Amino acid sequence: MFLPLLLEGDGGELLDALTRIGPVIFSSSRSPDLPLPAHCLILVDHSRPFVLDEAVSWLDRGVEKLIVPLAWAKELIELISSERLLLLLDVGNISAVSDTVRNGVSGVLLKTPAIDLDLISSISKFFTGSAIHVLSSSSVPPTNSLIRGLLGIGATPVLPASQLTLGVTSDAQINIADAFLAPIVSDRPDGLFPTVVSTETGHSLGLVYSSSASVKESILTGKGKGETSGATQDVVSIRLDCDSDSLEFRVVQHGAGFCHLDRQSCFSETSGLPALERTLRSRFESAPEGSYTKRLFSDPELLRSKIMEEADELCRAEDKADVAFEAADLFYFALTKCIAAGVGISDIEASLDKKARRVTRRAGNAKPEWSKQPTAPPPQPIVPVPDTEEDAPIRMRTSDLAHISADERDALLRRPVLKSDEMITRVKPIVDDVRTRGDAALLELTAKFDKAQLESTVVFPPFAADTMVVDPKVGDAIKIAYANIKKFHEAQADTGTLRVETMPGVVCSRFARPIARVGLYVPGGTAILPSTALMLGIPAQVAGCQQIVLATPPRPDGSISPEVMYVANLVGASAVLKAGGAQAIAALAYGTETVPKVDKIFGPGNQWVTAAKMLVQNDTDALVSIDMPAGPSEVLVIADYTANPAFVAADLLSQAEHGIDSQVVLVAVNLDDGKLAEIENEVDIQAHALSRVDIVRKSIGKSIIVKSTSVEEAIAFSNDYAPEHLILHLKNASEKVQFIDNAGSVFVGPYSPESCGDYASGTNHTLPTNGYARQFSGVNTLSFQKHITSQEITEAGLKALGPVVATLADCEGLEAHANAVRIRLRA
Structure with a gap:
């Protein structure tokens, strides 16, 4: 119902009472010598320098969650389960939280000068599916009404110990029992609450009805009913059910039993382990x-x-x-x-719970006297620090196709599981908001997520010259890339009509037409991605699309990067939408007062963008399609003895720097340990020279080297993997392309780095990932065209073909179909 925050020195009776009603938050300055209750959280101060061992130590002591500042969160999210982390954040710093951090924690503790329910409700949408806790710096505790209001929007108030008391509620302090009881409701005329009484281990003793006064008394004193009868309870915990209308008391029972029949339980005699424990306790006292x-x-x-x-x-x-x-x-x-x-059993369960909360693990080997391998070394603690030290070598994992099972080979082919259903659920409220409220929602969401206050959402041509001013060198590079990409994509265009006379007098045709209205999503904001604008805009321009709507997140000042605007002008964009994320996809799919609706959406993006694309594609009201499913970027390199280790390492790293979830695979063809060591050494040296070394360290740590015994075996593995990018460092590499069945794009030979395809050689860099290269092509000119078929049949042709059609229609029982032919034959 609320979370108390206790600083150094707090405790005593107040702490005893608080632990009966839920977890407690302690400051990280609390002495490690002081005991911790079974359920507690640790709040790490903003000023405290990050120390991994300190975080691990708290968790190993049984702390349920760490509440950490942003700097700590960035270090911990790859090492500690999200369920063990809460983000400590000032309410004004939401924009500093990346998707990676947001998805790496289970909730957030918001520090705010005052509690604004509307603001908290709005922020909770940003942290959809996460726990929201609110700590106000106000010296006045929240009222019962405000506590209920916070709980009503799914947020939990955090109350510092200075605002809590065991005494009477006042303007400066609130009695902890009053705060706990604030949201409780009763549907009974007498106002009593159904209360299930259980043992420490959760076995039911009976059902009673409690008043607010009796609950308050139990919280403050730790005692239950039956003082006069001699059958009493020490209250261990008091919990509220999911809809706040009944309670559970867990107690230690003293005396004959809870039931008036002198049985432990009102429902029946106990059995199983509780009965055994009770019997053994009795025998221990008087066997x-x-x-x-x-x-x-x-x-x-x-x-x-x-x-x-x-x-x-x-x-x-x-x-x-x-x-x-x-x-x-x-x-x-x-x-x-x-x-x-x-x-007792409750002590054993508590120990199990505490062990389950540990984040370090021993190897689990048996001691020598119990093992068949008495010389095995004793188990050593394993601390979750996977290659995060700055001076640690950056290494890939290695597997050998000649020495692994079929199941292990299949495991190498798998990508990380994408929780698309979960993400679609999270973006649906955003998409629905834009769909129903149009520009108003778009402006609000852009202010919320992109931190840009806009007066309008769309820029139409002619674009202002001052929005397209770029460095002359960048402008020249864009022009060369534009020419190369356009030349290659013009060659792909289907401009003719296919005509086939299938039988005399029956001519079938197929011809291409551009998709009229297309939406191009270009990730942006702080990033500058003119290359993606080129890769999507040029084929749309070549195909002849009538409307090209380019969507990209604005910068905080509301502007679009001039490089992207420069490309938008080059490709003839009919509008530039200043929005990103799911809200931009929704605007393209449904249209708004100012945003033109499109027929097909193209472009990469984060998981929010991908989920929104999948959602609108499946909505028949949207009538929109998308280019392809998307996942983390990936590269597979096949290298033999001719490969230059420095080139191979550079190719691996060029993909690894995209993000920590990038998929990087090296298939080594008969490379000895020395050659592999050269490649890995180059990876380590080059990685440490990169500004994005922290990202590379994590993505390379998850990457794999697969040893193969032949080029044929290597290509077979690659075809099964179906990579987005495939690079061939092979002798006579061009001769091997004919054997490639599944890949987004192939880079042939030592002087064909993936970077060239990403920017300016002419091929498109919007490619299928996650194994979808088995079914999908990369974006190309035909992606922006659709094909229409036609047929023209002469009288003679119908005389020959008509009886065939009528016979098949009769077979299917479709008389009108057959009649449409026969009425002509009779004429």
Whole structure:
């Protein structure tokens, strides 16, 4: 219901009461010598320098989540599960959060001067699917109404300990029980709340009805009902159900039992492990002399021997019944050992939970006395630090096709799983908003996501000259690239009519027509990507599309990069939409008051753009198609003994720098260890010279070297992988192209780097990824054309063809089809 924030020195009775109703946030300045409750979070101060060991230490101590500033988040998201991280963020710094960071955490703690429900609700849409926590710097605690308001929009208030009290609620402090009870509602006339009472391990004891006063009393004192009867409870935790109308108390029961029939539970006698625990506790206190259980409690050596004996018998058991039987025996003796040491099932569960929250792991090897390999080294702690040190060598992983199974080979071909359904769900509200509110939504979303305050969304030609001023060298380079790309794409255009006389008097034709209205998405904002504008705009121009709408995110000042505007003018764009992300795709798909609707959308983008493209393509109301599915960029290089190690390394790195999820594969044909070492050494040297070395370190760390024994085997692997980019560093490389069946684009020989295809050789760089090169072509001129067929049949031709058609129509029971032929034949 709320999260308390305790600083150094806070604790005592206040902490005891708070831990009964939920997790607690501690400051990272809290002494490591102080104990931590079972459920807690750690808030890392903005000024604290990043130390990986410190983060790992907190998590290994059982902390549920770390609340970290942006600098820490960027370091941790590749190492720690998103479920263990919350982002600490000032409410005014949302624009600093990248998609990578947003998707690498499970929620955010927003620091804000005052709680604005509308603002928090708007920000929560940016962090769709994530937990939102709100910490106000106001010295006045929120009212019950404001707490309910925050919870109503899916946000949780964070209250500093200075605003909490065990006493009476005042203007300066709120009683913790009042804050907890703020959202609770009752549908009963008497206002009582159904309350399930359970043991520490969650086994039901009974159902009671609680008043606000009794709940408050239990929170503050930690005591349950039955003081006068002698059957009492120590309250361990109080939880609220999902719709805030009932409670669960977990308690330690004292006395005969919870039920008025002197049973532990009102529903039945306990069974299984709870019953065994209760029996063993009773026997430990008063087992009859001479009983077996008494012997076990009194003779530690006998108990030790029985545990070892039963463990061995469980290991030897094979069928289901025997395994269950032997496991039950082992549980009995193990729990006897626990009870003798004062350890109960709840303590074991707590230990399991704490171990599950550890992020370091031991190797898991058996100790020498239990292992068939007594010389095995003792297990060492493994800390999750995969090659993140600046001086660590940057290396790829290696597999050998000659020594792996079919399943292992299949695993090498797999790409990371794209959670398209999840992303489509997240972008749908954005798409629907633009669809229903048009320009108004587009302007709001551009202000929210691109941090640009615009008065209009679209720029129409003629474009202002001052928006297209570029460096003369850049302008000359764009012109050369434009000429090369246009020349190659003009050669692809289908300008003629195919005519075939299938039989005398029956002529079938096919001819091409441009897609009338196309939308070109060019990623941008802080980036400058005129190359993508060229690759999409030129084939649209060559194909003769009537409307070319180029969409790209604006910069914070509301302008578009002049290089992109320069290209937009070159390719004859009919409009430039100043918007990015899912909102731009929605505007292109449905149109707005100012944005022209298009018939097909092209272009790369992040996962939000990709999900939005997939969503609108499947909406029959949009009547729009897309170029192809998209995934992380990828390259596969096949190299033999003729390959220059420096060239190969450069090709691998040119793709690795795109992002940490880039897919980079080297297939080595009969390369010895020395040659492979040269390539890896070049990768390491060149990578450390790059400004994007941190990105490269992570993407190369996930990349693979695949050893093959022949060019044929290497090409077969590549065809199965179907890479976006395929580079052939092979002897007589041009002779091998005929064997390539699946690839987006092929780069042949040592002097054909992928970079040339990306920018200016003439081929298109918008290519299928994620294995879709098996089914899709890269963007080309024909992508912007559609084909129409026609037929012209003479009277003589119908006399010959008509009976055939009528017979087939009769076979399918379509009389009108047959009649359309026969009425002409009779005439």
